[in-house]
Amino acid sequence: MSYQSEAELEKQLIAKLQTQGYTYVRLNEYKDLEANFRVQLNLLNKNVLEGKDLSDKEFERVLTYLNGKTVYQSAKQLRDKFVLDRDDGTQVYLYFLDEAPENNTYQVTNQVTVQGKYVNRYDVTILINGLPLIQIELKRRGVDINRAIDQIDRYRLHSFKELFKYIQIFVVSNGVETRYFANTNESRILKSLTFYWTKEDNERINILDNFSSAFLEKNRLLKMLTKYMVINDTDKSDSYLFELK
DSSP: OOOOHHHHHHHHHHHHHHTTTTEEEOOOHHHHHEEEEEEHHHHTHHHHHHTOOOOOHHHHHHHHTTTTHHHHHHHHHHHSSEEOOOTOOOOEEEEOSSSSSGSSEEEEEEEEEEEESEEEEEEEEETTTTTTEEEEOOOOOOOOTHHHHHHHHHHHHOEEEEOGGGEEEEEOOOOOEEEEOOOOOSSSSGGGBOOOOOOOOOOBOOOOHHHHHHHHHHHHHHHHHTSSEEEEEEEEEEEEEEEOO
8 A cells, every 4th residue: 555645635635526526715714714605605695685795794694693503503504594684674585505406516625724722724624605514534544544533523622613513524534444424512423423435235435536426426415415414303412414325
C-alpha cells in the first residue's frame, strides 16, 4: 500500500466531488460561511422573494431563527419553511432544502476555521444551499479511522455551533476504510451506530473514491436527507439514518 498523506487524500476527494457536479468554494472562516449561505438562500428562494434579495435585517431574522438550536431542532427546521416578515410588512415562506435535486446548489469546501473553545479546521464540508450538511473527516492511510470519529466528538463538544448544527451526516475515512453516521445530540458517537456502505451483495465499499461515487452522488445524497433519515420526535434528541445499500 503506497503512502498517502491526509492533505493528499483531501485534495483527491475534492477533485472527485467536482467531477460529480459539486462546485468548490473557498470559505476560510465562519463569517465566510454565513455570507455564502446568504447568497445561496437568495438563489433558492428567488421566486418567493420576487427578485428582491434579503436585506441585512431580514437575513438577521433568518439567522436568529436558525441559530442556537439543538441538533434535533436544527434537523426539524432544515426540513420546514420559515415565515419571514419582510421590511415592507409582507410575509414570505422561505425554505432551506428542496426535495427536487435540480433545485438545490451543491458545494464543497475545506479547512474552514472555527473558533470555539479551541481553534479548529474542518477537513471537507459539503454544503447544500449554503448550509453545511455533510462533514467529512479524514486520516492518512494506516491510521485507525476511529480517531476521526473521536475528533468529530471533540468538534461537536467544542466548536460545532450555529449553522454547523445543521450537519446531518458525518463521513470518516482513511482512504481505504470509510464509514458514515448521523448527527446526534448525544455527547459521544456510538461506534456501533457507524455504518459501511455496501453493494447489493453486501460487499463493502471502503475505498473513498468509490464511496464518493456511490454515497455522495447528489441525487442519492438528497434522498438520504429527505427520505431515509428519521427524526426522533419521541426523545427529541436524535436522527436515525437507515443502513441502506
